[in-house]
Amino acid sequence: LIAKTDAAGGPQLHPEALAFTSSLELDRALLKEDLVGSMAHVVMLGRQRILEPKDARAVRDGLGQLWLSAQAGTWAPAGEEDVHMAVEAALDARLGAVAGLLHTARSRNDQVALDLRLFTRAQCADALKGLAQLVSRLLEMAQEHADTMLPSYTHRQRAQPISLAYWLCAYAAMFSRDMKAFDFALDGADALPLGVGAIAGTSLPIDRDVTRELLQFSRLTENGLDTVGDRDFALDFLYAAARCAVHVSRLCTDLIDFASSEFGFVRLSDAIACGSSMMPQKRNPDLFELLRGKSGPAVGDLMSLLVTLKGLPGGYNRDLQEDRRVVLSAGPALCANLRALLLGLGNVQFDKERCLAALEGGATQATDVAEALVGLGVPFREAYQAVGTLVAKAQKEGLPLSTVPLEMARAIHPGFTAQVWGTLDPRGSVGRKVNEGGTGPASIARQMETLRQSARLAQTRAEGVPSLEGLFKRLSEVGI
Amino acid sequence: LIAKTDAAGGPQLHPEALAFTSSLELDRALLKEDLVGSMAHVVMLGRQRILEPKDARAVRDGLGQLWLSAQAGTWAPAGEEDVHMAVEAALDARLGAVAGLLHTARSRNDQVALDLRLFTRAQCADALKGLAQLVSRLLEMAQEHADTMLPSYTHRQRAQPISLAYWLCAYAAMFSRDMKAFDFALDGADALPLGVGAIAGTSLPIDRDVTRELLQFSRLTENGLDTVGDRDFALDFLYAAARCAVHVSRLCTDLIDFASSEFGFVRLSDAIACGSSMMPQKRNPDLFELLRGKSGPAVGDLMSLLVTLKGLPGGYNRDLQEDRRVVLSAGPALCANLRALLLGLGNVQFDKERCLAALEGGATQATDVAEALVGLGVPFREAYQAVGTLVAKAQKEGLPLSTVPLEMARAIHPGFTAQVWGTLDPRGSVGRKVNEGGTGPASIARQMETLRQSARLAQTRAEGVPSLEGLFKRLSEVGI
């Protein structure tokens, strides 16, 4: 009952007003963060002698008991307007008056900022791990498909021959960039907000650096007025998640198309092919469709927080509570998506014959032929026109480029020699693009090495983020 | 078990794939819609003799039992990938093989479209009722505050004198426009999708018009391919909700500012004033801040669905399942917000003295004085300049305009007569704006009458939407 009378506005507060303003249903998900944050705070208060050490220990231990009770399922935060008050009320019920000491030199404004930063920090770590796994999986597939040839597409038209490894590395490169975005978000979240009170700091002799070290943050936030109204770290996370979701949507569009009867490049295993309630013949790529669709909420969540923040006065405003809805769901949703994508990738089989057949039917080698002419000294624009004429002629006669007789070519431009003609083999085409970023095997090997290293770095970075469990363990034992 | 084997992709489907693609957790909220829709479908099948009447009756009655069980809390949809399959499985457990007849001439594609349209239709009705109540409340307040004078603001600067009734009517006019937007959304939702099957219709001799009449839709959807991929009705609802949320945010900005010490126009009653965990003196307008903040998710939800729909191939794609997350939450959130706003408005007291004092301190009557000059034949631009000079002079000498001696004015322009000077009284200023849309009492009376009528119309429209309970009752008894 502490909460309802003291914090939320007195006993006269209308029950509907309390229900409407309460964030408990959502921020129950922040319980661990709240307990760990409070433990660190009270340890600091004790060390600074703002509280008697024995009182500080009692409160710390009481918080530890709540953690264990929650884990055992014998207690859950309830009956208060938010998780902070629910914890304090439970503490009061167990410890009596000494529980009242916990809120010394602290406001819910800096407390919730701490909980959200702890949460976001952990979500960044999870995202980095998920991306590292995803990139690793794509690289394994690339290893396996170094020789699977297929057309690349621009404008959804067959463009040039590539290996499947090249296609896989492209997506690995996208996801590797997402690692950097989450790394940036992690860096943003990695500052301790606690100690700035409601907005101005506190006159009590706290030491923020002690709390910082206990919770393993890299730095302190700089200014209290800014700190309590700042949700940039959450925006950064939501942005990274939205960008990543858009990348996933692109990969899924490719996979969904590849799985169609028309492309036929990919066959879904029974583990992921979904049926239809009305059409018994269907093998639908629902998993990839859902993943594509989930770019909607990811972008929507980012927009949601941007709108909430827009035009707010500086400092804390209760509008900020709407951060909860998006922040608490975006991280777990992202990780679930990455896991589902991993499952999906593990259950597609590429049909090497159909991939290759798509290359042979068309004119995807045209650029290679043109470049071979250029290699003989023909200006590119002239080469381009000669090949264009040839392709048009071949199409008119219904001939794939690979079957055009050399004489027909020579009649168009004298540069079409047997050597030039040799460029029509797709595997040769892929192999000849030896420059950085190209399709050649050595270039692919370099790409894979770089990507593998990015994945390793992301994994290492993620592992460096302290877990809540680890913090709890340490804070349970640390001296006061 | 029907569901897992037949619909979702065979027994080999990976449990994680099933879990990821399952929508059950969300669409459990569509249970009533699903049952009512299925009852209407099976009644139609029986009447068309596609099913034996006794079989149709058995299935219809079985669905009715599920409704009652769900209401009694003895059954809830579980263990299947979506609410449709959960219902069918429960039916199978109760009725045996005859349950299998339910899915005749239907696909989940048209079934889910039906459930969502029934849901959206009901949400539109709720929104209309909530808005009607809100507008009525604003009008009651306007009635009470016909004589409360305060400054209007442009650029957050005091502009001209108005009555509080005028301010309240402005917001009532906004919300009255929102009624039209929900009316538009309701019209969009009010078409029966059932009967178009997976995408192409069915060769069985169904009669969609029978189902339409049973479910009281105004019309049929026109084309099956369009129908199964169409979520425009949901977009329309989300748009109306977002626009309304932006209006709420504006009203709340005004109220939050008015409740500040600086304005002091409004005092929050104890029923809604929130405290601070650190600053005991605070009486915070949290309820209005949260309402302002909730414009974030409202806009985010609209963006979410727009992104999900963007670029999808025609027809049904599983991406559409992401509609559930936003559609199912946006309606209830909107209604909760309208209720909270109603509560909030019932718990603000306007301080008439401070409102009036804000008028007297400044120069808000300047336009009136200029217009009085114009009434004497002075060109507006000349009148404007004369008053501008006067106001500048008054400000320099620290005089509110109402205390400027007439001679000082006359020295600037001869048109400043005693009669012109009479326009300085705010109440007179407000009363003189007799045109449509102005602040004069007769104009306010007309505004209020128009708004009252809009509210009545919205209420009537909402009551015309059949409730699920009403549909259930009728479908339970209707002859087959």
Add this chain to the structure above:
Amino acid sequence: LIAKTDAAGGPQLHPEALAFTSSLELDRALLKEDLVGSMAHVVMLGRQRILEPKDARAVRDGLGQLWLSAQAGTWAPAGEEDVHMAVEAALDARLGAVAGLLHTARSRNDQVALDLRLFTRAQCADALKGLAQLVSRLLEMAQEHADTMLPSYTHRQRAQPISLAYWLCAYAAMFSRDMKAFDFALDGADALPLGVGAIAGTSLPIDRDVTRELLQFSRLTENGLDTVGDRDFALDFLYAAARCAVHVSRLCTDLIDFASSEFGFVRLSDAIACGSSMMPQKRNPDLFELLRGKSGPAVGDLMSLLVTLKGLPGGYNRDLQEDRRVVLSAGPALCANLRALLLGLGNVQFDKERCLAALEGGATQATDVAEALVGLGVPFREAYQAVGTLVAKAQKEGLPLSTVPLEMARAIHPGFTAQVWGTLDPRGSVGRKVNEGGTGPASIARQMETLRQSARLAQTRAEGVPSLEGLFKRLSEVGI
């Protein structure tokens, strides 16, 4: 110079501040609207004897001269902070002091609202015309392709046989819904804002109804405080445009896929097929890709205005000026897109053979077979399973469903009779779906009739919107 000294803040205003706050570059596009609105205003002032009739006539005629000068290219608004001031300054240069009368009983707040409403009203009319043309074109194509058979797709997998006419009607139905959205936006824009002054109305004896009738608006806005801060009509337009752009993106995804080598359903004519600077063989559907991409700005514009409006205090705030950027570009962009789509549709040829071939290779008739079993009294779920088993067996043996021997089918279920087997013909499948919204020819004919009527209605509605030229002509001659 009137403008710079009087309106924008005195002669001391910093040139950079003036440049930054000036909207002239954008709202020059509102010149016609501004002139017409001012002409109506001054005619009303004259009729009400607020101005001497001869003065009113002089100003009205001066405005008319500006219109003609602008049309002749001899004058353009310049040198002032916005189009309103530029017009007044030009008028002053031509008429002298009498020009100063124009601003009597008016504020730029209601004036810009008028200009934007006139603009939006016209854009709605243009959008309706563009959509009517588009739907008509789709229906012409549908007429032509009543017998072109192709698979419909769900999950980008072949689903059931349809005619191309059915596919075209689906998109026509989408765009027909867009007409309703623009109709709604038009209704929102169709209210005269002029006469509410800066925020509170005016004490001069204007008659808003006279102005309303002169400008052919259906009604007056209700409340001045609401009116000057209201941009709902612009939001409604932007929403309709965004929804329409998403529809366009879906049609384009289909067309882009259909134009791929893999589908091969569509061939682009030389009039729209784009090449590659590097790959001579390409025939790229750039036009459709760009149209798909333009859903981005359309949604972005809606988002932009929602964010600008969020949390604004009631009444006019200068933030609203940011409406200009999106409102002025969204309408013309939409119309350009609709025209481009029309051009694109006129330059695609469907390859009937490849469309048909896609039907024959697979098992899209499976639902028909299942429904034929149901027609013989087999429960749907049993029929579904029998067909599923059959399809699986056929796929295993590499047989398209149409070539499966009847005995093989009978071995699975005795219901597979010769009559049931007759359902394998795609044309028969399409024809059998006779219900409303289905693929059958009579259903298609009804769909087309309904859509044709929608197009006619939209065209009529659009033609009912007065043109600026028409208003100008009438206002030039009307008696004062």
Add this chain to the structure above:
Amino acid sequence: LIAKTDAAGGPQLHPEALAFTSSLELDRALLKEDLVGSMAHVVMLGRQRILEPKDARAVRDGLGQLWLSAQAGTWAPAGEEDVHMAVEAALDARLGAVAGLLHTARSRNDQVALDLRLFTRAQCADALKGLAQLVSRLLEMAQEHADTMLPSYTHRQRAQPISLAYWLCAYAAMFSRDMKAFDFALDGADALPLGVGAIAGTSLPIDRDVTRELLQFSRLTENGLDTVGDRDFALDFLYAAARCAVHVSRLCTDLIDFASSEFGFVRLSDAIACGSSMMPQKRNPDLFELLRGKSGPAVGDLMSLLVTLKGLPGGYNRDLQEDRRVVLSAGPALCANLRALLLGLGNVQFDKERCLAALEGGATQATDVAEALVGLGVPFREAYQAVGTLVAKAQKEGLPLSTVPLEMARAIHPGFTAQVWGTLDPRGSVGRKVNEGGTGPASIARQMETLRQSARLAQTRAEGVPSLEGLFKRLSEVGI
């Protein structure tokens, strides 16, 4: 004419299709980027002996001539579908056939990616410079206002005493975080895309590292398929710009409120105060309102590109051209906004007396009193309740907290000693919060030092970005 025939799709391309697909109007803004990129490309081709050195020099010099002609205003790109083709056509007109060599080993897909990256890189530098200036200005003001006392606000209610320096540092801290976001965007843009051709690389013996070094990029993009379809660097920029715009909107809300008659903390100088066309007394903060409103387009632009990218197949699709509209305008808009904000900040005067008066009227020292009690050993919750009771009593009796007689306090709690009472002085309150991030002078000094350093770093980073002019100069002279 090269362009129209070769690149865009042959001479039969419909003029409207060409007009619709042309990006020239927008990407004319990329002319310098395009020229510099082409110069580097041709230098590399010459050094690699893919072109004859003399030909390479001729083309390079021709490009240089175009730069000078454009600068002199004697030539501008025109008559072609995009800036790339316009440059090539102009080159052809001047040099003849040798111009055709320029496009060797290059596609417009990698070329436009280069232009956009060069553009974005420069915009990041400009943003960093603008932010550095802004932060420096805020710090200058903070220096000046170390002793200006005012209330901080939470929930728009007076909270605790702070100095204006503290408030200014809060915003400086926000903008300092924005520097990090632009730094991140700059890092993303800082990779050379050229050399990956249309999608797969090239078989010609180019050396991407030579081009990279010439254009001073830090690294090469990794994979061609990814490179040509990647706009993450643009998204990163748009995100940073949107986040920054939201920060600006918050600062402006504070300033607009502070400039109201009710707050009266700020007076606008004549250089930025705007007037009203109808109300002569107004001194409107239009500049700050517009800046707040411009958060709309900033967020809308981000949304726009996210939507365009969503669901695209991998590789290049023409949809990407829609990047131009937002990328080319967002950077300049951001910089204009930062300059306007700088101007605005230089033209506000804080009214120290009114700021201080706002502190004295209320109970903002309540937390200090409570903390003083805690300092004497009273548990925080007890102290909180005692102070709450006291504040309520004072308010009831109409007494500001500072005037409450000590006995009245002592009657509530014995801890209210004279020493505790001494905390009522706001300056003391501000000075006592000595912890990091608090309001105390030493803390402020540390904050300012940190922020000053951030500004210096941003400036340095920005200066490290090569200018287009610098690149042009170097490329004009470099040996081939």
